[in-house]
Amino acid sequence: RKEVEQDPGPFNVPEGATVAFNCTYSNSASQSFFWYRQDCRKEPKLLMSVYSSGNEDGRFTAQLNRASQYISLLIRDSKLSDSATYLCVVSETNTGNQFYFGTGTSLTVIP
Amino acid sequence: NAGVMQNPRHLVRRRGQEARLRCSPMKGHSHVYWYRQLPEEGLKFMVYLQKENIIDESGMPKERFSAEFPKEGPSILRIQQVVRGDSAAYFCASSPLLAGGYNEQFFGPGTRLTVL
Numbered sequence: 523r524k525e526v527e528q529d530p531g532p533f534n535v536p537e538g539a540t541v542a543f544n545c546t547y548s549n550s551a552s553q554s555f556f557w558y559r560q561d562c563r564k565e566p567k568l569l570m571s572v573y574s575s576g577n578e579d580g581r582f583t584a585q586l587n588r589a590s591q592y593i594s595l596l597i598r599d600s601k602l603s604d605s606a607t608y609l610c611v612v613s614e615t616n617t618g619n620q621f622y623f624g625t626g627t628s629l630t631v632i633p
Numbered sequence: 634n635a636g637v638m639q640n641p642r643h644l645v646r647r648r649g650q651e652a653r654l655r656c657s658p659m660k661g662h663s664h665v666y667w668y669r670q671l672p673e674e675g676l677k678f679m680v681y682l683q684k685e686n687i688i689d690e691s692g693m694p695k696e697r698f699s700a701e702f703p704k705e706g707p708s709i710l711r712i713q714q715v716v717r718g719d720s721a722a723y724f725c726a727s728s729p730l731l732a733g734g735y736n737e738q739f740f741g742p743g744t745r746l747t748v749l
Contacts, residue, residue, distance in 0.1 A: 554736060556737070563722075564742070564743075565724055565740040565741060565742050565743050566676065566724070566740050567740065568737055568738075568739075571737065609675070609676070613736060620666065620678040620681050620689055620691075620692070621666070621668075621676075621678065621726075621738060622678070623668075623675045623676040623677075623678075624675060625674060625675035626675055
């Protein structure tokens with residue numbers, strides 16, 4: 523069983539649409555959660571950390587459900603520049619240990 | 634403050650040769666991680682190092698692969714006797730020393746290894 527599972531998509535949505543990505547993780551001891559964004563042939567870049575209480579950054583909202591071991595990312599008012607692969611990332615400790623990556627969800631925003 | 638630096642960006646090797654990939658972490662970061670990304674796949678953890686110590690190498694293949702992070706200089710990922718299956722993008726990430734809290738990792742641009 524994979525540590526982190528994501529729907530690979532692809533998601534093709536029109537500009538202005540709202541889109542949601544989901545992710546589940548297998549280790550209940552996981553403590554740190556992130557969404558990273560990876561553009562084609564580029565390195566992953568942090569989009570946002572995911573806090574237990576949920577958090578919002580502009581058009582992006584992340585939610586964590588520890589009981590269900592589930593993480594979500596909501597993107598409102600999609601822009602063309604949001605087209606990328608979104609990586610769900612889970613870490614088991616808060617002390618700089620390894621990250622477990624999902625395989626990523628591909629998003630294409632269509633004009 | 635320069636980000637994580639990796640070189641070379643592209644590396645071509647013939648089967649049986651050695652590949653050396655270098656990573657300089659962000660200034661002030663003492664933790665280095667190496668990941669491998671095969672075409673159309675997700676990133677897979679390989680090894681986690683601090684200065685002069687390997688903390689976790691559970692993702693490293695048992696043979697041909699080694700990593701170091703010396704007291705001075707960059708971290709090195711070394712692949713001996715490369716095979717075609719080693720062709721991938723190798724990303725290095727670094728993070729600061731944290732006593733607690735969220736341990737964001739910052740990624741370098743990657744080295745794309747092609748084995749002919």
